[in-house]
Amino acid sequence: MASPSKYLAHYSEGLRAQVQGLIDDGRLGEVLARRYPEGHEIQSNAALYEFAMGIKRAKMSQSKPLSKVRYCDKISTLNHALGLHTYATRVQGAKLKTKHELRVASVFKQGPLAFLEMIVVHELAHLRERDHDKAFYRLCEHMLPEYHQVEFDMRMWLTWRELEGKPVRERKAKKAKKPKPE
Template sequence: MKVEVRWRPVRYARLEIKPDGRVVVTAPKGFDVEAFLRKHRRWLWNRLAELEEVRRESSRGFPLFGEFYGVKLENGGEVEIRGKTLILPVKREKARESLKALLKERLMPLIALYSTLLGVSPGRIYIRNQRKKWASCSSRGNLSFNLRLVALPESLIQYIVIHELAHLRYLDHSPEFWSLVKRFYPDYRNARKELRRWWGIIEVNEKWLWLEGRE
């Protein structure tokens, strides 16, 4: 187990596990890191085991709408599915733009449907190469969706759309907000767990590393 200690002027120690398996402790100087790790040993091993499972799943191929494909890079400007092989443009930016177009085809009908059901009117819709969030809603009512959504099963895309549209009614995560989300997506708690798992799959996926320029 690789442990990286970051000494910072913080009040409380923090423990993180990075996608590459590194254990990172952020703590104030003089803090007993060894005792801290012993205290959280069971949590650490459980999380590392989960990470190993995510790595195994990620190695199945490139995730697209919940399915895994082998990948072949070819000259061209569009994504194409040939059996269980996904053809991606060899130029990274073209691959991103083509995947954005595929995602937009799935997103827009869902946004139209749930905007009507929730009685809201979103502003501009963006698909961006974000690194930290699945989606966001601005105070002006504009919605930004992460290109990573193209990896997800449609049920999880549906949840994210409902979640962001609900923010047009409640900008916070108040009980009223979650009550509204639950009306249209009763299993939202499990969806949130699944989204954490899929985020991990994308973080360590070889072709997503290439697509996002993280290789």
């Protein structure tokens, strides 16, 4: 079976089959809306910065300081990512100064608060752990105990958004269409 989306490609065949079943039944959006009914009011870069700093103060108070946190329209198309942690080191006299920035894909302005929180937690974890290893995901779980479930649900939400503009009949018709022999 082909994966329902690029967002779910690394999950097991069984999970992808379940998601495909929800897509085929036209129920994926309904299931996600039931699980995550609330949106959020974090629409500006200033509000996003305050939100990220609140999580950082509560869960990672001893980590490196952040200079910027902002939404970015180009992040998913340029970097094939949903968020980015960047840093720049500059020489200032005899010292090296490093500035850390977090960028979050603008698509999360419309999503549930849990998805935005998961992305921010992921990027904040990169302040301590650069690689996506066990220590990194332990830190993510510490900051957001249901991290892995929220990440999976966020990937289903992105899949649903990708398919949202197409009527279900059109998707099924494309699937069932076979090339004619000449």
